[in-house]
Amino acid sequence: xxxxxxxxxLRWPLRIVSFLLLLAVAATLALYLxxxxxxxxxxxxGLIAGLAQPVTVVRDNNAVPHIFADxxxxxxxxxxxVHAQDxxxxxEMNRRIGAGRIAEIAGEAALPLDRFLRxxxxxGLAEDMVTETAPEVRAALNAYADGVNAWLMxxxxxxPPELLLAGVLDPxxxxxxxxxxxxxxxxLRLSGNFETELLRARLAAAELSDEQIADLWAQDExxxxxxxxxxALAPELGLDRLAAALPDMFAAxxxxxxxVAAGRLTQSGKPLLANDPHLxxxxxxxxxxxxxxxxxxxxxxxxxxxxxxxxxxxxxxIAWGLTSAxxxxxDLFIERLVPGAPDQYQxxxxxxxxxxxxxxxxxxxxxxxxxxxxxxTRHGPxxxxxxxxxxxxxxxxxxxALSFTALAAGDRTPEVMYQVNHARNWPSFRAALRNVQAPxxxxxxxxxxxxxxxxxPGKIPIRRSGKGERPSPGWTGTxxxxxxxxxxxxxxxxxxASGLIANANNRLVDDSYPYFIAKDWPEPFRVRRIEQLLxxxxxxxxxxxxAIQNDFVSQAAQEMVPELLGVVGEFPWSERDAGVAAMxxxxxxxxxxxxxxxxxxLAWLMxxxxxxxxxxxxxxAGEYRGLRPEVIRHMLARRQAWCDDMETxxxxxxxxxxxxxxxxxxxxxxxxLGRNQADWRWGRLHQATxxxxxxxxxxxLRQVTDIVIPTDGGPYTVNRGVxxxxxxxxxxxxxxxxxYRAIYDLGDLADSRFMIGTxxxxxxxxxxxxxLTERWRDGAYIRIAGTPEELAGTAIGTLTLSPAP
Numbered sequence: 001x002x003x004x005x006x007x008x009x010l011r012w013p014l015r016i017v018s019f020l021l022l023l024a025v026a027a028t029l030a031l032y033l034x035x036x037x038x039x040x041x042x043x044x045x046g047l048i049a050g051l052a053q054p055v056t057v058v059r060d061n062n063a064v065p066h067i068f069a070d071x072x073x074x075x076x077x078x079x080x081x082v083h084a085q086d087x088x089x090x091x092e093m094n095r096r097i098g099a100g101r102i103a104e105i106a107g108e109a110a111l112p113l114d115r116f117l118r119x120x121x122x123x124g125l126a127e128d129m130v131t132e133t134a135p136e137v138r139a140a141l142n143a144y145a146d147g148v149n150a151w152l153m154x155x156x157x158x159x160p161p162e163l164l165l166a167g168v169l170d171p172x173x174x175x176x177x178x179x180x181x182x183x184x185x186x187x188l189r190l191s192g193n194f195e196t197e198l199l200r201a202r203l204a205a206a207e208l209s210d211e212q213i214a215d216l217w218a219q220d221e222x223x224x225x226x227x228x229x230x231x232a233l234a235p236e237l238g239l240d241r242l243a244a245a246l247p248d249m250f251a252a253x254x255x256x257x258x259x260v261a262a263g264r265l266t267q268s269g270k271p272l273l274a275n276d277p278h279l280x281x282x283x284x285x286x287x288x289x290x291x292x293x294x295x296x297x298x299x300x301x302x303x304x305x306x307x308x309x310x311x312x313x314x315x316x317x318i319a320w321g322l323t324s325a326x327x328x329x330x331d332l333f334i335e336r337l338v339p340g341a342p343d344q345y346q347x348x349x350x351x352x353x354x355x356x357x358x359x360x361x362x363x364x365x366x367x368x369x370x371x372x373x374x375x376x377t378r379h380g381p382x383x384x385x386x387x388x389x390x391x392x393x394x395x396x397x398x399x400x401a402l403s404f405t406a407l408a409a410g411d412r413t414p415e416v417m418y419q420v421n422h423a424r425n426w427p428s429f430r431a432a433l434r435n436v437q438a439p440x441x442x443x444x445x446x447x448x449x450x451x452x453x454x455x456x457p458g459k460i461p462i463r464r465s466g467k468g469e470r471p472s473p474g475w476t477g478t479x480x481x482x483x484x485x486x487x488x489x490x491x492x493x494x495x496x497a498s499g500l501i502a503n504a505n506n507r508l509v510d511d512s513y514p515y516f517i518a519k520d521w522p523e524p525f526r527v528r529r530i531e532q533l534l535x536x537x538x539x540x541x542x543x544x545x546x547a548i549q550n551d552f553v554s555q556a557a558q559e560m561v562p563e564l565l566g567v568v569g570e571f572p573w574s575e576r577d578a579g580v581a582a583m584x585x586x587x588x589x590x591x592x593x594x595x596x597x598x599x600x601x602l603a604w605l606m607x608x609x610x611x612x613x614x615x616x617x618x619x620x621a622g623e624y625r626g627l628r629p630e631v632i633r634h635m636l637a638r639r640q641a642w643c644d645d646m647e648t649x650x651x652x653x654x655x656x657x658x659x660x661x662x663x664x665x666x667x668x669x670x671x672x673l674g675r676n677q678a679d680w681r682w683g684r685l686h687q688a689t690x691x692x693x694x695x696x697x698x699x700x701l702r703q704v705t706d707i708v709i710p711t712d713g714g715p716y717t718v719n720r721g722v723x724x725x726x727x728x729x730x731x732x733x734x735x736x737x738x739x740y741r742a743i744y745d746l747g748d749l750a751d752s753r754f755m756i757g758t759x760x761x762x763x764x765x766x767x768x769x770x771x772l773t774e775r776w777r778d779g780a781y782i783r784i785a786g787t788p789e790e791l792a793g794t795a796i797g798t799l800t801l802s803p804a805p
Contacts, residue, residue: 333471456491548718
């Protein structure tokens with residue numbers, strides 16, 4: 001009699017599991033093989049409809065394309081082709097974000113972002129901008145789209161593997177509005193003032209006094225609120241719920257550095273201009289280096305994939321740079337509904353109907369699209385429409401609307417960068433800036449004739465009263481905008497007597513300036529350090545400018561450490577903490593990745609803030625959280641009541657809190673990094689983290705696609721390294737900084753220096769995905785110059801683009 005084999009009942013489940021594992025391995029291998037095959041080839045031939053003459057694209061040894069064309073429009077066509085070849089997934093993501101169409105590929109998780117973005121109708125506004133722009137600009141946008149679409153339709157072209165995972169197998173043709181919408185996204189990203197207004201309103205609703213709220217933004221003078229009964233009104237508006245529904249578009253504030261030296265202060269006798277814009281890190285990075293060369297038009301510098309114009313760079317005659325102006329171009333208005341008529345709201349001249357717009361949001365893996373009705377008032381879109389459930393949250397017949405200069409009609413911003421790219425002197429450069437609407441940026445300028453300048457163009461609102469600190473009543477008209485600062489009255493400098501211009505997002509004007517620009521400005525530590533280093537050298541060179549750009553000495557640390565130790569005085573430290581305090585006292589503020597003091601200082605500052613304001617702010621502490629050294633100084637020197645912990649019966653002194661925060665910091669670092677202080681080195685935590693836009697969301701894939709490297713610098717150094725204040729695994733990650741650096745030598749523009757933080761390719765398996773990262777970290781630069789013949793010896797490839805038959 002045959003014996004029955006034991007465990008026979010397990011055979012089929014094991015076979016099924018084995019089959020599924022084999023299938024997963026096969027799918028992974030197939031995806032990998034496809035991904036390898038989809039790495040762009042820098043060599044070869046391509047066809048573009050509308051091309052007048054063949055174009056040669058030489059990619060140098062850093063994968064930077066040098067585009068040699070007979071006409072400017074052909075150069076734009078070629079740029080569109082190589083942008084798509086190297087970074088099409090990034091382009092696809094940007095246009096989807098601009099149109100509020102992320103849920104189509106990401107599903108339900110992206111619905112809050114899509115709802116928020118649909119409020120602004122950015123893509124519809126972009127289509128209007130294309131229609132209304134100058135013919136030559138529209139021709140450039142169309143030529144660029146021709147190039148992108150030629151790549152999309154090319155024989156043998158393989159889509160980026162991310163698009164396959166996202167389910168985008170047949171991308172839509174590229175349209176000019178897809179290029180223009182990027183300016184709207186940047187205007188939103190660089191203009192997060194309404195969130196500060198919302199936070200101030202929520203603090204008032206939490207029964208903080210006006211004086212306490214002023215303390216929390218203590219770098220500016222306290223101003224009386226426009227609406228004194230806001231604390232009573234705010235709970236009825238559901239502000240906490242509204243804040244929770246808004247996507248985190250402003251996690252790291254924008255920042256940048258730029259400075260210019262006149263020729264009499266340089267070794268060449270011609271101006272030098274340095275610029276490094278700071279934004280949140282991602283992989284691939286925002287910037288893409290490129291050079292366009294025709295007989296009549298030459299430009300080199302930083303482009304953004306999806307946009308045909310060079311945003312930062314030089315054109316052989318002038319060079320320019322940008323920093324965020326921090327201008328307040330957003331206001332929140334409380335709109336009161338007409339009793340018995342919920343489709344109308346009250347205005348100073350009587351009832352008015354809401355403007356209505358219907359939106360359909362397609363959602364991946366969902367059968368039916370989501371319908372969204374967006375209301376707008378005379379001030380702008382109703383923010384409470386960001387969440388369909390808000391009808392049950394907003395009470396007492398009020399809603400909240402947003403005024404934002406980027407939403408105004410008649411925006412001709414696309415013309416600006418086209419005209420800047422063509423400007424040859426200060427008058428033509430200044431004329432180009434006249435059409436800026438948003439975002440508001442500080443333009444630094446230098447030209448080969450020796451002139452230097454600075455201008456802050458754009459539509460900065462003039463308010464009837466108030467300074468846009470908190471939401472104000474929309475039915476009275478008392479805080480309405482009554483126009484914009486005249487172009488000729490905007491902040492500007494031309495050929496200053498000092499021969500130096502510097503800006504690091506610091507306050508633009510003094511109290512004599514007749515118009516209000518902003519209440520909240522970043523701390524001035526970076527600009528003071530830049531000016532100090534500029535003053536130390538009688539003559540400057542590209543090398544001295546590079547040293548300034550990569551400087552990692554923190555004036556904040558130099559000033560704050562002795563001040564904090566002075567507050568503590570003769571405190572009875574433990575032996576451990578006394579040793580740490582002595583280490584800080586001997587430190588000179590270098591935020592070097594191999595040192596432990598930067599780690600201790602940032603932890604101390606972070607935890608001191610927690611001790612000073614968390615008890616008063618309660619649940620809102622997390623949204624206010626930041627290092628805020630100027631606020632801490634203010635509280636310790638002039639408003640010591642913040643030192644007392646409201647949650648304890650004892651009355652704590654400022655010395656107790658400062659000393660206790662240092663103890664907390666040492667405890668935290670021992671817990672996270674061990675007791676050996678040599679292991680507390682800054683670079684162990686402060687690592688530049690360039691996360692892939694899509695694949696970085698998957699834990700296994702991010703091991704391949706994320707770019708991570710230890711870095712110097714900190715939040716207040718010229719070489720800026722904003723650190724995450726997360727208390728989890730990402731504590732002090734370097735998440736925001738100079739993704740692009742450039743130094744323009746007007747004595748020899750071919751010798752200008754450039755660097756980006758990642759690499760030119762957006763393909764994670766390309767050797768040029770992250771080949772510039774280490775050089776970026778170490779302060780190196782590359783040149784973007786040369787004839788085709790000069791480049792040929794070290795080029796990685798040559799692409800020939802010809803007219804399509």
